[in-house]
Amino acid sequence: MNSASLTAPLASLGRATLGLMAAAGRLAMFAGSAISHLFRPPFYIAEFWRACLNIGWLSLPVVGLTALFTGAALALQIYAGSARFSAEQVVPSITAIGMVRELGPVLGGLMVAARVTSSIAAEIGTMKVTEQIDALTTLSTDPMKYLTVPRMLAATLCVPVLVGIGDIIGIMGGWMLGTSRLGFNSTTYLKVTWDFLQFWDVGSGLVKGAAFGFIVAIMGCYYGMNSQRGAQGVGRATKSAVVAASVAILTVNYLLTEAFFSA
Template sequence: MNSTSPVTAFLDFLALIGRVLLAFFNRVGRLSTFTALALFHCVTPPFYPRTLLRQMVEIGYYSLPVVGLTTLFSGMVLALQSHTGFARFAAEGAVATVVVISMTRELGPVLAGLMVAGRVGASMAAEIGTMRVTEQVDALSTLSTNPFKYLIAPRLLAGALMLPLLVLVGDIIGVFGGYLIGTYKLGFNPSNYIQRTWEFMEAMDVISGLVKASTFGFIIALMGCYNGYTSRGGAQGVGQATRNAVVSASILILVFNYLITELFFAR
C-alpha cells in the first residue's frame, strides 16, 4: 500500500487544483454572461426613466456627504503630509501641485469609489437579494417586466453616470481642503496657492479621473446587482451577497485603477 499512497496523494492534489480552477472559471463565465446580458438590456427598450432617476438621486445626491467628507479630509492630510515631506528638500512650493494632481488622478476616484461601494453597492445587493428570496424578482417576470431591464439596467446606468459627477465635486472639495490647510496652517499666500493649483493641473489629470470614476460606478452597480440577483437561501444568503458585493467591488476598483492608470499615463 505504501507505494500507491504518494500517487493517490498526488492525484488528489491535482484534483484539488482542477476543482479550484473549474470553480473559478465557472464564476468568471457566469459573471461575463450576466454582464453581457445586462449591457444588452441597457440599450434595448423598454426603458424605465423613473427608476433610472430614482437610482441617480440615490447614488449621486445621497452619496454627496460621504464623498465630500472623505475627499475634504484627504485633501487636508495630503497638504500637511506633502508639506512636511517636501520641506526636507526645500520644495514646499510643490504642495499645491501635489494636492491637485493626486486628488484628481487618484484619490478622488478611488476614495469616492470605495466609499460608494460600501454605501450603494451593499444596499443594491441587499435590496435585490431580498427581492430574490421573497420571490419579488419572479413576480416581476410574471407581470411581463424583465428584471434585467427594470432592476439592473437603471442601476448600472446610474452608477456609470453619477460617479463622475460625484468625483468632480469630490475633486473640488479635496483641493479646497488642501487650500484651507495650505493657507491657514502652512502660511501660503492664497492667490499664490490657487495660481499654482491651476498652473500645473492638466485636462488629462481630470479626464483620466472621470474615466476611472465611470468605470468604478459601473463596477459597483454590477457587483451589487450580480451578487443580489444570484443570492439564494434567505437572510444568510442576502448577508453573503452584500459582503461579496462590497469586497469584490473594492478589489476590482483597485485593479481597474491600476489598469486605467497604465492606459493613460504609461509611456
C-alpha cells in the same frame, strides 16, 4: 508518498481556478446582458431617476467628507515629505494631481461601493428571496431591464460627477490646510493648482469614475440576483458584492492607470 497525495494540492488549486474562472464568466455574461438591454426598449425612466437620486445625490455627503479630509491629509503628508528637500512649493500641485488622478476616483469609488453596492445587493437579494423578482417576471417585466439597467446607467453617469465634485472638495481640503497651517498664500495656492493641472489629469479620473460606477452597480445587481435563501443568504450576497466591487475597483484602477500614464 503516493502520487494521489502529491497531486491533491494541484487538483485543489485547479478546482479553485476553474471555479474562479466560471464565476468570472458568469459575471461577464451578466454584465454583457445588462449592456445589451441598455439599447432595447422598454426603458424605465422613473427607475433611472430614482437610482440617480440614491446613487448620486445621497452619496454626496460621504464622498465629500472623504475627499475633504483626504485632501487635507495629503497636503500635510506632501508638505512633510517635500520639506526634507526644501521643496514645499510642490504641495499645491502634487496634492491636486494626487487627488484628481488617484485618490479622488479610488476613494470615491470605494466609498460608493460601500454605500451603494451593499444597498443594491441587499435590496435585490431581499427581492429575490421574497419572490419579488419572480413576481416582476409574472407581471411581464424583465428584472434585468427594470432593476439592473437603470442602476447600472445611473451609477456609470453619477459616479464621475461625484468624483469631479470630490476632486474639487479634496483640493479645497488641501488649500484650507495649506493656507491655515502651512503658511501658503491663498491666491498663489489656487493659481499654482489651476496652472499645473492638465485636462487629462482630471479627465482620466472621471473616466475611472465611470468605470467604478459601472462596477459598483453590476456587482450589487449580480450578487443580489444570485442571493441564496434566507437572511444569511442575503447577508452573504451583500458582503460578497462589496468585497468583489472593492477588489475590482482597485484592480481596474491599476489597469487604467497603466493604460493612461505608462511611459
